[in-house]
Amino acid sequence: MYDEKCxxxxxxxxxxxRMxxxxxxxxxxxxxxISQTHMSNLECNRVKVSLKLLLRIANVLDCKIDQLLDSRAALEWVNVKRAPEPPQQEYTLEExxxxxxxxxxxSK
Incomplete structure (x- = not known):
């Protein structure tokens, strides 16, 4: 559930x-x-963010709107995004x- 605190x-x-x-x-x-000044104002909560801008931001950052609303979801997303992918080893046909x-x- 969401409340106005988010x-x-x-x-x-x-x-x-973003960082x-x-x-x-x-x-x-x-x-x-938008302008850099408006972006700064959004990040400092000096202006309200529209749903349209939230959608654009989520698309650019490749995240879900939920992660913009919920600090825990944002932290989880960052942890998953930063997790190293397991190395994929490719073998030659001879190997x-x-x-x-x-x-x-x-096996004999």
Whole structure:
């Protein structure tokens, strides 16, 4: 459930997610079609953010609106986004053949 308290944190959540994505304030402002000053005012909660801007911000930051509204959801998103992906090892055809041969020999 949401209450009006989450509205007080939107600006801070936007700033937190923007910084986690390593996007500058000016860059995000340009992507969503507002001035850097207006972006600063949004992040400092000096102005109200419209649903239209929330949608644009979420699209640029590749997050859900929920993560802009809820500080815990924002933190979870950042932790997941920063989690290293497991390395994917690619083997050559020759390496696969050698491995299969080794398995064949050891299974006898």
């Amino acid at each position: 509205l007080q944190n939107i600006g801070g959540n936007i700033r937190f997610l 986690a994505c390593q996007i500058g304030q000016q860059e995000l402002a340009e992507h969503i079609g 696969v053949r050698q491995l299969l041969e080794l398995l064949r020999v050891t």
